[in-house]
Amino acid sequence: MSVLILLLAASLIISSSFLIAFIVQTKRGQFDDMYGPAQKILFEEDSIKDKI
Amino acid sequence: MITKETIRCYHCHSPQQESMIRHDDKDFCCQGCITVYDILHSRDLCQFYDMDDMDFLKKAPFNISRSYSYLDTEEFSKRLIRYSDQKQTHVRFYIPQIHCRSCLWLLERLYKIDSRILRSEVLFDQKELYVVYETGSLLLSELVSILASIGYEPSINQTAEDEKPKTQRSEILKIGISGFCFANIMMLSLPEYFSSGIIQESIIRSTIPVLQILLSLPVITYTAWDFFRPSISNLKKGRLIIDFPISVAIVITFLRSIYDIYYGYSAGYLDSMTGIVFFMLIGRWMQSRTHQFLSFDRKFLSFFPVMVEKIEDMKRCFVSINDIQKGDRITIYPQEIIPVDGILSRGKAVIDYSFVNGESDLQEISIGQHIYAGGKQTQNTIDLIVMNSHEQSKMISMWNHASFKNKKVRNENQLLDTAGMIFTWIVLGLGMGAWLFWMSQSKPLMAWNSLTTILIVACPCALLLTSSFVYGHYIRVLSKYHFFLRDSQVLNDLINIDHIVFDKTGTLTIINGLLVEFQGDQLDEKTKQALTDIFSHSQHKLARAILEYLAMPVDHYDINMKETIGEGLEVWLDDQHYKIGSDRFVGLQSEDTRTRVHVIRDNRSLGCFIIQNKYRSGIEKMIGTLGEKFKLSLLSGDHENEYTYLSKFFPLNASLKFRQTPLQKLEYIEQTKSEKNERIMMVGDGLNDSGAFKAADVGVVITERNNNFNPESDIILEASSLIWLDKLLTFVSKMPYIVMVISVYSLLYNLIGLYFALQGKLSPVVAAILMPMSSISIILGVYLSVEYFHYKIFKNTQS
Numbered sequence: 001m002s003v004l005i006l007l008l009a010a011s012l013i014i015s016s017s018f019l020i021a022f023i024v025q026t027k028r029g030q031f032d033d034m035y036g037p038a039q040k041i042l043f044e045e046d047s048i049k050d051k052i
Numbered sequence: 053m054i055t056k057e058t059i060r061c062y063h064c065h066s067p068q069q070e071s072m073i074r075h076d077d078k079d080f081c082c083q084g085c086i087t088v089y090d091i092l093h094s095r096d097l098c099q100f101y102d103m104d105d106m107d108f109l110k111k112a113p114f115n116i117s118r119s120y121s122y123l124d125t126e127e128f129s130k131r132l133i134r135y136s137d138q139k140q141t142h143v144r145f146y147i148p149q150i151h152c153r154s155c156l157w158l159l160e161r162l163y164k165i166d167s168r169i170l171r172s173e174v175l176f177d178q179k180e181l182y183v184v185y186e187t188g189s190l191l192l193s194e195l196v197s198i199l200a201s202i203g204y205e206p207s208i209n210q211t212a213e214d215e216k217p218k219t220q221r222s223e224i225l226k227i228g229i230s231g232f233c234f235a236n237i238m239m240l241s242l243p244e245y246f247s248s249g250i251i252q253e254s255i256i257r258s259t260i261p262v263l264q265i266l267l268s269l270p271v272i273t274y275t276a277w278d279f280f281r282p283s284i285s286n287l288k289k290g291r292l293i294i295d296f297p298i299s300v301a302i303v304i305t306f307l308r309s310i311y312d313i314y315y316g317y318s319a320g321y322l323d324s325m326t327g328i329v330f331f332m333l334i335g336r337w338m339q340s341r342t343h344q345f346l347s348f349d350r351k352f353l354s355f356f357p358v359m360v361e362k363i364e365d366m367k368r369c370f371v372s373i374n375d376i377q378k379g380d381r382i383t384i385y386p387q388e389i390i391p392v393d394g395i396l397s398r399g400k401a402v403i404d405y406s407f408v409n410g411e412s413d414l415q416e417i418s419i420g421q422h423i424y425a426g427g428k429q430t431q432n433t434i435d436l437i438v439m440n441s442h443e444q445s446k447m448i449s450m451w452n453h454a455s456f457k458n459k460k461v462r463n464e465n466q467l468l469d470t471a472g473m474i475f476t477w478i479v480l481g482l483g484m485g486a487w488l489f490w491m492s493q494s495k496p497l498m499a500w501n502s503l504t505t506i507l508i509v510a511c512p513c514a515l516l517l518t519s520s521f522v523y524g525h526y527i528r529v530l531s532k533y534h535f536f537l538r539d540s541q542v543l544n545d546l547i548n549i550d551h552i553v554f555d556k557t558g559t560l561t562i563i564n565g566l567l568v569e570f571q572g573d574q575l576d577e578k579t580k581q582a583l584t585d586i587f588s589h590s591q592h593k594l595a596r597a598i599l600e601y602l603a604m605p606v607d608h609y610d611i612n613m614k615e616t617i618g619e620g621l622e623v624w625l626d627d628q629h630y631k632i633g634s635d636r637f638v639g640l641q642s643e644d645t646r647t648r649v650h651v652i653r654d655n656r657s658l659g660c661f662i663i664q665n666k667y668r669s670g671i672e673k674m675i676g677t678l679g680e681k682f683k684l685s686l687l688s689g690d691h692e693n694e695y696t697y698l699s700k701f702f703p704l705n706a707s708l709k710f711r712q713t714p715l716q717k718l719e720y721i722e723q724t725k726s727e728k729n730e731r732i733m734m735v736g737d738g739l740n741d742s743g744a745f746k747a748a749d750v751g752v753v754i755t756e757r758n759n760n761f762n763p764e765s766d767i768i769l770e771a772s773s774l775i776w777l778d779k780l781l782t783f784v785s786k787m788p789y790i791v792m793v794i795s796v797y798s799l800l801y802n803l804i805g806l807y808f809a810l811q812g813k814l815s816p817v818v819a820a821i822l823m824p825m826s827s828i829s830i831i832l833g834v835y836l837s838v839e840y841f842h843y844k845i846f847k848n849t850q851s
Binding site: 002004005008011012015019022023026027029031032033034035036039040043044 | 099153156157160174175176177178220221224225228229232236239240243253255256259260263
């Protein structure tokens with residue numbers, strides 16, 4: 001059962017890396033705009049004759 | 053009442069108020085909307101109209117034909133350009149009109165409107181637009197013209213606050229971190245739950261608690277400080293706010309858990325502690341988020357004209373405020389705010405210093421006298437000689453003057469804080485009582501046990517959670533009906549209102565698009581021009597309607613005008629004497645009860661403008677409904693000729709007063725407040741009654757296709773939503789009930805849970821789930837109650 005310690009450690013390391021990624025990205029401003037990116041996904045594709 | 057058949061302008065979605073113009077098989081409300089539609093149509097951008105459903109009222113574009121050439125100067129370019137090289141230039145604008153999906157969609161397709169624009173990106177929450185264009189191919193002034201032509205003129209003198217992203221980031225970080233810690237602590241409790249409370253392996257038994265404590269550290273040292281900090285700062289001021297008992301509970305839970313874990317009494321309560329912090333932070337964040345749409349920007353600078361007209365060697369040119377030097381001569385137009393201290397050199401100055409010292413009395417300044425920055429020139433055009441350049445001006449310090457800043461001393465969440473205070477004393481009382489009891493029985497362990505348990509369990513977290521979410525949802529729903537509150541404290545004020553005071557012109561009646569006809573001699577072009585110039589200097593609301601009717605461009609003129617507010621004006625122009633105004637002002641008798649503006653030139657009557665008072669549709673019914681619950685008053689600057697009509701739908705005990713000056717309005721409100729002790733809500737357009745707004749408990753400003761709002765107001769209401777005021781107030785009145793019911797529910801939930809837990813009938817797993825469940829059920833309960841009332845009250849309206 002002491003393998004549980006290993007599992008605990010592994011799980012915490014992985015989740016901490018997610019936490020660190022979250023902190024870093026928040027500081028870089030990923031979450032500054034909550035509304036825009038959510039809406040942009042849902043826009044229809046522009047027709048082909050537009051600029052690339 | 054707006055019904056399904058109401059036609060809406062195809063572009064801006066405002067409901068039909070007057071005759072709509074038909075263009076390209078669609079209805080539009082004004083030429084401005086048609087112009088923008090044409091632009092979009094020709095560039096194949098009509099998808100703009102498919103974006104949002106008709107619910108979202110878009111603002112109509114302004115008809116501005118302004119020169120933006122001052123933007124090409126070094127100084128302004130410097131401010132706006134973020135990056136520039138041979139190939140590309142990056143610019144950032146603040147565009148307050150950004151408010152919906154369509155705005156987002158359109159502004160990111162600017163390259164379709166002008167191919168010199170390479171790309172553009174919208175930062176929606178900050179209402180900013182980032183544009184990249186080919187260096188050298190496009191002037192800033194052209195770019196801004198393009199934006200203005202589609203209805204998104206950037207606000208040059210105002211930038212989005214740079215602090216906003218930082219505070220928001222810190223909130224998000226705190227929620228993320230406390231969520232992480234909470235979830236992991238709960239996960240670490242699983243081994244204990246599933247081995248019925250006893251873990252055989254000593255390694256696991258010792259590591260898990262240590263890890264839990266480590267995980268709770270970020271919460272207690274960083275994230276929970278959002279509650280500790282205000283508690284401490286308020287405590288220093290001698291005030292107890294709701295954050296205080298919550299902070300006490302958090303700290304006690306933490307210490308008690310460490311104690312229990314160390315001595316092996318129990319596994320601690322760290323999951324509860326971190327869970328509470330997590331949910332309450334979410335509640336707070338949600339509450340503040342709903343305000344992000346609103347920018348009640350009280351930055352003084354945004355009320356200033358950015359460019360001031362300077363006279364140099366008989367020539368006029370535009371100069372930025374910052375460039376004004378001592379000794380310059382500048383021109384100030386009516387309704388503009390004086391940017392710098394100066395001495396009056398020409399024209400008649402009648403200054404409103406209410407922004408500066410809160411006084412609504414107008415001050416007449418004679419030539420050679422001092423005029424202070426921050427005052428608003430009310431009539432006529434004047435010239436000043438500048439005494440102090442912009443930086444040395446005293447206006448910033450005046451703005452911070454107490455009389456302007458705080459009309460009432462306000463605490464955030466006053467209701468909540470009182471509840472919190474009572475709660476704290478009760479809990480402390482109980483705790484101390486239990487402690488003393490057990491100490492007297494010589495059982496110190498029990499004493500500390502009960503004290504800490506009571507402090508932990510009796511945490512008013514549910515109260516805070518409930519109210520944050522209730523405020524948040526309420527503001528969201530109210531905004532949908534274009535009822536924008538300054539902050540959640542206003543909601544509390546709204547609940548206590550007894551008496552509503554209405555302004556007439558512009559509030560109950562429409563200003564834009566009024567039916568105007570001219571009765572009299574045919575007006576020639578020269579006369580029309582003269583009248584246009586005259587009326588453009590008047591501050592009367594009817595003058596605006598007449599200007600719209602005359603539809604001529606204004607020729608700036610140095611007009612020596614004497615205006616009697618609410619009555620008329622007298623002016624000399626081109627050696628001709630004009631007397632313009634009401635029946636009484638020009639000395640004519642008439643049986644006609646319609647609103648008339650006579651024009652007399654050189655003692656000969658040219659005729660009169662007849663202006664129909666057009667009341668907003670549905671207003672009669674709304675006043676009727678309101679009259680059942682509130683005392684009503686009408687304060688109008690107009691004549692009594694509307695009295696008969698108004699008394700038909702105003703209740704019998706309502707006071708209808710006419711020919712009120714701004715000062716009289718203020719006095720009426722103050723008098724009613726002191727004599728009858730009633731809480732007053734004032735509904736008006738804020739232009740001429742800022743004193744009255746300050747005196748009222750809640751000030752509601754009606755906006756209609758303009759951005760004029762009073763910094764003294766508490767609520768902005770779009771004109772088309774005024775007819776729902778009765779429903780909105782009913783909706784608001786339900787709020788205390790919701791908070792009370794949910795709080796009681798939460799209390800019962802906790803008590804019942806505690807009862808079973810103390811008897812040992814609750815297995816640890818179930819207990820562990822029940823705790824977050826209580827928070828989640830509160831959040832859900834609040835949402836459902838608010839939506840229930842929303843549906844019930846508003847179900848017959850179509851916004």
